[in-house]
Amino acid sequence: MMENDEILLDVEGLKQYFPITHKKVLKAVDDISFKIRKGETFGLVGESGSGKTTIGRAIIRLYEPTGGRIIFDKIDITHELTKKNKTILRTNMQMIFQDPMSSLNPRKKIGDIIKLGLDVHAKEMDEKTKKNEVYHVLKQVGLDGSFVDRYPKELSGGQRQRVGIARAIIMHPKLIIADEPLSALDVSVQAQVVNLLKQIQKETGIAILFIAHDLSMVRYISDRIAVVHLGHLLEMGTTDEVFKHPMHPYTKSLISAIPGINPRLEKKRHRLNYQKNVTAYLQRTTINVGGTHVVLGHENEIEAWQENDSLNE
Amino acid sequence: MDMNNSEDDKLFKFARQDTKVEHYEGASLSFGRMVLLRFFHNKGAVISLALIIAVALFAFITPHISQFSPNAVEPAASNLNPGQAGHWFGTDNLGRDIFTRVAKGTSISLEVAFVAMAIDLVIGTTYGMISGYFGGKIDILMQRFTEVLSTIPMIIVVTLLVLVMRPGMTSIIVAMMIMGWINMSRIVRAQVLKVKNEEYILAAQSIGVPTIKIIFSEILPNTIGQIVTTFMFSIPNAIFLEAFLAFVGLGVPAPLASLGTMINDGYTQAVVYPYMVCFPVLFLAIIMLGFNIMADGLRDAIDAE
Amino acid sequence: MGDENKILTVQNLTVDYTTFRGNVHAVRGVSFEVNRGETLALVGESGCGKSASVKPIIGEDASNQVIKGGKIIYRWQHQGKLEEIDLLKITAKEMQRKIKGRQIAMVFQDPMTSLDPTMRIGKQIGEAVASAHSKLSKKKIDERVRNLIATVGINRVETVAKQYPHQLSGGMRQRIVIAIALAGDPQLLICDEPTTALDVTIQARILDIIKKIQKERHLSVIFITHNLGVVATIADKVNVMYAGKVIEKGTIEDIFFEPKHPYTWGLLESVPDVDAPQEALPMIAGTIPDMTQRIIGDAFAPRNEYALDIDFVKEPPMFEVSKTHQAATWLLDKRAPTVQMPRSLQKRINRMQGENNGK
Amino acid sequence: GCGAKSQSGSKSSMTMAVTSSVDSLDPVLAYQTTSCTVVGNTNEGLYSIKNNGKAELALASKVVTSDGGLTKTFTIRKNAKWSDGSSVMANDFVFAWRRLANPKVASAFNFELGAAGIKNADAIVAGEKAVNSLGVEAKGEKTLIVHFSKKVAYLPQLLSFSSFAPVQEKYYKKEGKKFAQSAKNLIASGPYKVANWKQGDNTITLVKNNEYWDAKNVKTKKIKLQVITDPEKSALAFKNGTVDYTPLSGQLVAKYKNDSSYKNSLGNFTQYLMFNMKSKGLNNADLRKAIAYSINKKSIVNNVLKDGSQIANSMIMKGLVTDPGTGKDFASESTTGYEYSPSKAKSYWNKAKRETSRRTLTILYDDSDTAYANVAAYIQSQVQKNLKGMKVTLKQTTKKTRSDKMMSGDFEAVLTRWGPDYADPTAILSMYQTDNISNYQKWSNSTFDSLLNAAATTYASNPTKRYKALLKANNILVNSAACPPLYQLGSPVLQRSSIHGLKQHLAGVPFWFKYVSIK
Amino acid sequence: MKKYVFKRIVIALCTLFIIILVLFLMEKGMPGSPFNDEKMTHAQLKVLYAKYGLNKPVLVQFWDYFRNMLTGNFGESYSLQVNTSVTEMIAAHFPISLQIGLQAVALGTVVGFILGIIAALKHNTVIDSLMTGVSVIGVSLPNFVVALILSLVLAYKLNWFPLIYSASAGFSSTVLPTIALSTFTMASIERYARSEMVDIMNSDFIKLADAKGISKSRLIFRHVIRNTMISIITVLAPLAIELIAGSMVIEKAFSIPGLGTLYINAIQANDYNVVLGVTFFYAVLFISIMLLVDILYGVIDPRVRLAKEG
């Protein structure tokens, strides 16, 4: 598709372990590789606890990765950063958080929250320019200047999430990591946020790492999708590849969990169950099944899945 | 359907569409304003605030305007009953006017408490912030330290310290300071631990806000409620501690007299000259009650946010 | 006669919350009814008064809650006779003894905080069993507890019974909450957003369990959600709420195939269509109004693309669409200009009907 | 309620409130007044004191003086017995006194051996001589011979004190470390024995010792001492019948002055201001006189204390010593020193100002009684009022710190008190001799020194001359204004009218219960 | 759990060592020596210093002290007259302090807890305000004032109880000190229990338990009070410590020959060995209370217990 496009983020064999006790470690993310191109939206899906957030935070370097390599905009940001690289990272990569309530400092006014990035990184900019910037991004996210003096608690969930987006885009980043920006919102409001992200992306060409547990929304926004489970990447491909030809049983079960609005169909819907098994993942390899579509599995397993697939068709 | 059907008829056309950009109306209340509003809604809290202000005014103004001076000895007029010879609260064994002495004593007690608490506030807050924010080994080390410190009974440290140093205001304040901040640091630490995991702190970190700024402009404002409440509750404790020190004979030296030393002096004559102990006790109780109720009210106002 | 089948009738319920900012008019005259063995879904955005309208049913009252008016009639068979009671009139004690757990049970939104952290799972269920069936022996209670745990689809019955809540995942806890709700063999189950805090996979599983149980036990269910996708899975009847009012009600087919209210259109459209992805997701702009303010006209008007001038002046009455289907929008008035539902929605519905017929 | 009533109503028992608890009942170690009271009444010595203040032979039936007064031979009563029935031996005294002298035992009263003039005592106490070189020996079972290095006029008074009580060696050895730790580990030689007490108790009960040689004259069967540290409480306890006798704190006198149970006698302490002669400017007599003149002692007694204290002009307290010739009280024959006079104060101040640059004075006092703070504050205000330009600072410390500072000379002026250990002027005056270690203020006067020497040597057996010399010495001291006496503390008490024969003594054992009867 | 307890004990021991060292050094810095009786000669002093080993370097003194301490020997009182070992003195004075302390803790927690429950059940009613008022007064009034009022009214005016403690009067003479000592605990527990319980009553799990249809009493006892009790445990340790401090004052007010009296007297007499011994004893007491409460908390609250077992 966009094969020749420039690669913005290259994650190679990322590992993120957390020590629990002296002896035990929790392997939240175990050997995950993927690439995000400029201007692309990359969807990351998986159930709760599968390590999505951890991946996001490791990339933006809120954590110190245990292993692997992260290359962002041709800079290796895996370990110690120079001051210059740090500034590049902190301005060019931004994050949107899951909980719209807790991601905004309740004691600060919306205007100040959005302005924070400029205060830190654009020291040469005068107050007035900064303010104008704030008004500008607010408008971009569909809010007017009347919001700058509000406090977060006075806003609805959707509005807060849009403020979160404004805070990220004011830095003109190249990559936004959106960590489940929808899951705390009503469905009616989710659309507001998804549309906004899409529109902003169209206008600015920002790449987005979109994290969610709900495949239906991811489908709308993503160019490519990766499915993670228990810290392993199970399947990855373009949106069409993954949706039209889901290979891995886990992906299939995720797709089957999406509720539709056809009551008669939904009532009869048979949902696929999936039994998790980590050790099995360790013994399997990533195999290309055509196009950019890759799956974690054994050769013969994949054949069986493909057959199943064609049967269902 | 109803009477003014015809009038309504005209309204059945599409309304003008609003712009896509949302506008916010309605009053905006900051945290502080909201807390104040709520606080002033609480009758008990307001009354006690008024009481404290009244007591403070009384304490700081009376010695300047009264015809008597708190330390003027007049043995001929000793042990007068309240009301006699213009002494509203009577006089003590040396003929000193109890009214002005209570005022002076109150101001000394308040001063001691405030100074000690203010220093506690600084130490406790900083300590708690650092311990809570950085976590890990630093936290463990700092926690061990407070743990050790807090297992030494406050009273013991204070008594020993007042003995080691020259008795006086400064040593009492220093002694109270040494232990007072532990509670504050604990509470601040707990708050920081809580706030630290909020996503807006991560947000600030991911933007690259320097640590100092995160601590002071992101975390601190969110712990201020707890800090203020703790501070408010600590003041009566400090006043009480000072009174306790006086009671075991380690109070401010004469001719200074805090409420505590006055109570201690009067205590031994409570039956003979009840007014000598009644008035200081009354003022101590008012201050304690006032601060406690006010702190309660403040906490409620802050918690409701 | 028809009443006999109605297990619950809520009439004109009005609930306020007194707050520092003024009274929140959370429920402004809500009426609905639940039939025996049927699932009624209450749908609407966050803050529109869904919880507020079901809380009085089970006698759960916040200290600042004021019930301004209305009736909640509950009917049940007792020794062959039909008994009828206004749940707003009975004493708390009666409610506790007769209704809670035995007649009406509740499943709360947040499974993480709904269980007593200091009590073993088995015991928490057992308690509910014992209170509903006072004469049961300890052994019998245990047996029932095990059964209930199995009923909600948990395999490791013995282990789970001995565990404490914090040792279980969110999905497991929610199942336990459901098991507790079932312990007293209630007639009516109220589920207040039981899946909102869970992720889609677990949501699907919980829905399956509720559906299965409802069928097995012939339960009446009030199901609260903001997601019409969930409603499609589970409901027989749907009441759509907005700003403290029911603005459209009907059978599931009425609502999903012939929605009349623009708000319902918006809700339906906001559920992503997996099968036919569009460029931009349709959405409802804006936010719900401040419920402390008095609302003039149609509360939805400011967000309504199809708002008429009258919407800002006068509140729309419930227009009858069919015997089972009503909606409160001036668009149904004879004088109103004809308005079609959004084209994309129409197309989606057509396709759905096609699917149904094609099958 | 009723319990207390019946207790106090019963004829042969009495409950007394005391302010300090028993620290030790080992005669050699007992220090606090309560301890001394108990030891004195349970362990009688060679002498005891009658209610008229005169010493009489107690466990000794006879004393023979020889060797020019430097040897005394005591015969122990035949019927003197310990409460366990064994008889009191001469060796019991030898053993006890050697312990008293033993520096390892470190008795707080070991100086009394020296004060009594017993041979080698001072050297032993200082660790320079062996304990068994003490001038005391037992000859047979009942004969005690004591050798003296000097003659001491008030010897009987001294020997009546609790620290000279006998200790039975056999019993002491048997009990070992437990000795005197509880009622069970004690035997008594006096009119009473301890019935109920252990370390840490705040009550101690004494019952009549039936083995006592003079038991028939002991009228009260039981005496209970109850520690009450809060003075107001003890007055209340008297009022509600819990105790039958209580000392009264000064502040309470006003309330109970008119009570029929109220009694006041002078106490044994004189309160005075002590100047440090080594402190710059304070060695100036005019300055000291100015200060002395500026203090109104009458007002202190009548307005500040109001507790029955009386102004003091002499360093020797009233009621301690009488003139052997005239029978008049020593204090009444003493010079009056400096009586309040603002004008004299002013003129001396003007003089002093030219002679010294000192314009400040720090007065040290301790917190053991709230009255001291009041008196200090009063003195401060008086001095500052009468001596214009003088600034007085007050410094309050604990008692221990106060005496520490005094001993190390780290003070300018101390408000302090002193009580005699025995009823003789030298108990006070000897402290002001130039080389006396208790002369903390380093005051020195050669006439004074020679007068005291003469009293101890040349006049030792001439009471009248000795008295005259000491009176003269006292006047020199008072007139120097080095330590202006202020007042003699009162000793107000509440006492049931049914109690007779209870008298408080200013020196030595405070009470002799032997004479108490209840009607 | 075992490992956890072991770890805590090791930490406690280290803490104690530090405390003893710091206190030892601090006391060496205190002004005044224990032997400064006005009537003592230098020679006597020298003998005394040698007797107690006070003429050695401070660290040697500490080492001697520490070594002896390990064998349970805390030296002898410097107070010449007493000549008793510190251990014996503590043993003599502690029982009565312990008795009154325990009585006060029991009275304070039980009554405070009950009052708190009543206040919470009658939340936002007159009774609630009344209880709050009483508890605020309870924490506000210094306990010596409470002691004064109690003895004036109950002992002097009404004559119900003895004015002063006396071992022979037994229990009845401990009543007033117990009450005076417990007021602060009582009031604190009342406040804490009330707010904790109000919170718990508003919690989701109580709503669910209530929706089960179990009886009100079962709901209150089995769920609300149980959870309240668990959180109360966390404030018990500091309160107990507060109470021990308060006992010094109360002992003075009622002439109780307890540890507090011993301690204050020792401080005033510069009796280092006793001060050090009692301080150490207090520290041991505090640390064990904290440890005990911690372990108790672990045992009772499954969240903590299971986490520590894991």
Ligand SMILES: Nc1ncnc2c1ncn2[C@@H]1O[C@H](COP(=O)(O)OP(=O)(O)OP(=O)(O)O)[C@@H](O)[C@H]1O
């Ligand atoms: N800082 C941390 N320390 C220890 N364990 C952690 C930490 N952060 C995450 N984990 C664990 O790592 C695993 C993956 O967590 P993560 O938050 O990445 O999952 P997620 O896919 O984002 O889930 P959710 O949908 O619930 O947000 C979980 O088991 C989690 O408990």
Ligand SMILES: Nc1ncnc2c1ncn2[C@@H]1O[C@H](COP(=O)(O)OP(=O)(O)OP(=O)(O)O)[C@@H](O)[C@H]1O
């Ligand atoms: N105890 C209360 N005090 C004050 N206002 C309340 C209280 N409970 C609910 N409200 C307000 O009443 C309105 C309706 O609340 P309700 O809980 O019924 O909403 P809901 O539809 O259940 O929303 P959600 O999906 O968020 O649960 C909201 O505006 C809410 O803020």
Ligand SMILES: [Mg+2]
């Ligand atoms: Mg996550």
Ligand SMILES: [Mg+2]
């Ligand atoms: Mg709700």
